[in-house]
Amino acid sequence: MVVSLQKKPSHEVVIIGGGFGGLYAAKALANTNVNVTLIDKRNFHLFQPLLYQVATGTLSPADISAPLRSVFSKSKNTKVLLGEVNNIDPKAQKVIMGDEVIPYDTLIVATGANHSYFGKDNWKEFAPGLKTVEDAIEMRRRIFSAFEAAEKETDPVKRRAFLTFVLVGGGPTGVELAGAIAELAYKTLQEDFRNINTSETRVLLLQGGDRILPHIAPELSQAAAAALQKLGVVIHTNTRVTNIENDIVTFKQDGELIEISSKTILWAAGVQGSTLGRILAERTDVECDHAGRVIVEPNLTIKGYKNIFVIGDLANFSHQNGKPLPGVAPVAKQQGEYVGGLIQLRLQGHTLPEFHYTDVGSLAMIGQNLAVVDLGFIKLTGFLAWVFWLIIHIYFLIEFDTKLVVVIQWAWNYITRNRRSRLITGKEAFVKPQTVNNSSNSPTTEKKQPVKL
């Protein structure tokens, strides 16, 4: 018979945020002799890289989510707390959540990033972004409602606006959304309508820089662009969006102003560190960069506070090559694991060398059979890259919860080219015919040489 003595763990670790950073930090500390409190606004971890597949009707939100309580149900030293932290008191070592005050010995802040409209918050209404499940459901509603409205619309100018999709931002999200919408329009929905020909759909991808997917090798950018164009996406590089209002996006390209009338403008451009990062920086006199990311020390703590870590999208870690690490899942995951390990070692009187990111490469899905993969030493495009993309994502999905269902869903979608999750749901789900604004005030056709649109 084994007699277990009640050992009271003394070290309190509070983790704010259940994204990749917070989740992997908590996993690294699971079933150790520290007390972990994982705080999140939501009751689930979201596999954000696949959110675009929810927005375009391939997957359901639950397919890419894992209930936080269920992830940590077996780890009795881990407590999941639902709520929103609105302040941190670094001197008193306390986290404030409304009326609740939670003391900590070590704090990990991993609250990620939000959209940034570069100060033009009025654009948000016309060009929603993609960060939460609700964002994805709203995007899905807009995309599928646009086709429905086009089917009903008899005015060809208005119908064109309904069949025009503009993606602002040529990073992975913009590229993946553009590819998915093009496949919807030119393949999946082809047989479904009676009044419109979905082939008349225009999918425009606007990118500020001179190439899409700037974080990968130029030859892969080129391959991705070619693949997207083959799918039917029109790419505009070197553009600068100057206005988004009343379903019209205005951008500058080669000195010329172009206006596009579109009922579905989607934002995949800027992000900025979450508000809690700014609050923490103010309370600790630590610097933030221009994107609101907290500047961290080589071991991911912040200056002057060796018991406060900032990780993931919220952290600016530029000790490797002077450039901050990108806001992607693998960075957050490795940082979470590093911090979890460091906390344990510290309690034993040891420490760790500074954090080093092992680049696992970049990849982006473009469409069925099409992806680009940049592993540094090897670059893949086309079908092979797509298979690689699948394997990587399945591996990640399976790691924390068996998402066998997702794999089968993908296989099924692949065979049938169907989108089974294309529900128009939510508050505004009952389609009301949208109206294009009066053309005298807001032009519904392009002006000033809309070359090659």
Add this chain to the structure above:
Amino acid sequence: MVVSLQKKPSHEVVIIGGGFGGLYAAKALANTNVNVTLIDKRNFHLFQPLLYQVATGTLSPADISAPLRSVFSKSKNTKVLLGEVNNIDPKAQKVIMGDEVIPYDTLIVATGANHSYFGKDNWKEFAPGLKTVEDAIEMRRRIFSAFEAAEKETDPVKRRAFLTFVLVGGGPTGVELAGAIAELAYKTLQEDFRNINTSETRVLLLQGGDRILPHIAPELSQAAAAALQKLGVVIHTNTRVTNIENDIVTFKQDGELIEISSKTILWAAGVQGSTLGRILAERTDVECDHAGRVIVEPNLTIKGYKNIFVIGDLANFSHQNGKPLPGVAPVAKQQGEYVGGLIQLRLQGHTLPEFHYTDVGSLAMIGQNLAVVDLGFIKLTGFLAWVFWLIIHIYFLIEFDTKLVVVIQWAWNYITRNRRSRLITGKEAFVKPQTVNNSSNSPTTEKKQPVKL
């Protein structure tokens, strides 16, 4: 070489509602020489009998939905129209949808039923029902938020209200919800919380009549009640709910008034025919029954209008044994198929004998391994009934869209006892601590002998 002459189909069939009735009528008319317009408020058919599994975190909405356009994409004589019909002009043979007027030669009205609070519409806020995807998401939010709030609550009286779930109505929906919530509380969530013991949860099922599932054989009712009680559900029969307000449900039982304080009161009691039924009845001088169902002729037309059919939950068909057919999927399906067939035959100058419902039996799921099945000639309970329930539902799901994924999901949930779809999402998804009302005005504990609660 085959020369196809453009043959203009002349007969216009308009179907209002894409539930089981409308869907199967449209399927019966697919690829025939009539023109079919299927109108629905939503862009998908919903497999309503499984909605309770969305509400309790087992399935996602897309798992039990089929996009209407995709169901009929290959049927070129079928047009799907999204919108809400607000009037019918039976003399002019027109359906009115906002500004749109749609002429018909034959009309099929299949708009189903809504909740009925027996005139107490103010109860709705405190006791939502389960008819739409949004209802299910809201119910899911309430159920899982209640456990979260209980985890945070320190006052034992308030905590008890959070851990009390009251189902009003002992029909299939109430029974299935009660079973699923009991399994959640006593099995699935058992390990997930740190402050509460989910075994302290109370699940109460209130039934007006003297037994639950009154539509099936008494011995099966009894078996279902025993199975539910074994799961931990407390059943109150012969009750009459007198009030639902401020998270308190008041009911009469054996002449005594009982008040239960519960943060999650769910409505599974009355239904009434949809508004369009009433409008149609007014415009055609046809009678409605007390539940707002339209009285139909033996061939499912309405009196005086041989080109207007009413089918499914909206119809009162009592020609078989004087009692109206129940509002269940098999009735709607058979009526849809009958009407589809009759319309085709009529165009060839023939007709059909009056509609006859072939009773396929009744079944209800109680929990994992537990169901009751009443086929008339055979009655099953327990595991065998559960397997039968599974097979029947898989068969129905597969019939119009391959829902292989659902089957795998069920298998997986069965093995792991997990609820992967337990996301708290939507407008009010970010948990704010709920408050129980001041006990001076609204008691938070039961009064007057709350025997055996």
